[in-house]
Amino acid sequence: QVQLVESGGGLVQPGGSLRLSCATSGSIISFYFMGWYRQAPGKERELVAGIASGGSTTYAEPVKGRFTISRDNAKNTVYLQMNSLKSQDTAVYYCNALRTTDTYWGQGTQVTVSS
Numbered sequence: 189q190v191q192l193v194e195s196g197g198g199l200v201q202p203g204g205s206l207r208l209s210c211a212t213s214g215s216i217i218s219f220y221f222m223g224w225y226r227q228a229p230g231k232e233r234e235l236v237a238g239i240a241s242g243g244s245t246t247y248a249e250p251v252k253g254r255f256t257i258s259r260d261n262a263k264n265t266v267y268l269q270m271n272s273l274k275s276q277d278t279a280v281y282y283c284n285a286l287r288t289t290d291t292y293w294g295q296g297t298q299v300t301v302s303s
Contacts (some may be wrong), residue, residue: 190214190292195211197297204301208268210283217259220287222266224257226279226299227267233282237268241287250276263267273301 192243200206208224223238237257238246245257256269266283278301281296 190216190285192285192294193283193293194283194294194297197242197281197299199300201303202274202301204273205269205271206273206281208270208297210266210268212266212285214250215261215264216285217234217264217266218261220285220290222257222259223284223286224266224268225282225284226277227282227296229281231279238264238280239273268297273274273299275301277301285286 191274192207193211196206198206219241220302221240224236225233226236227233236248236251237255239257239259247255254272259266278299280296280298282296285292
């Protein structure tokens with residue numbers, strides 16, 4: 189069973205930065221589409237950023253130019269660097285691994301952007 193564990197969330201002021209980490213229990217990140225999702229209160233979960241097995245990346249429009257997804261295959265870890273944070277970025281952030289019909293989720297980490 190694959191396990192994903194997120195870390196790095198917290199409280200940050202507008203304009204600040206955070207880096208989220210998603211540690212996986214196996215060597216899967218180079219074979220799966222790894223995505224960061226977020227869910228704000230009262231809203232649906234949405235894809236924020238993703239990195240495919242080949243290394244190509246995709247970003248939601250609201251975070252383009254501010255967030256960067258990356259991975260370290262040796263550490264089995266995926267990162268989300270978040271800069272210029274806004275109050276609208278407040279949400280629970282989840283890590284996801286997807287390949288065909290296999291999908292795994294982490295437990296989520298809270299990100300709160302507030303002064």
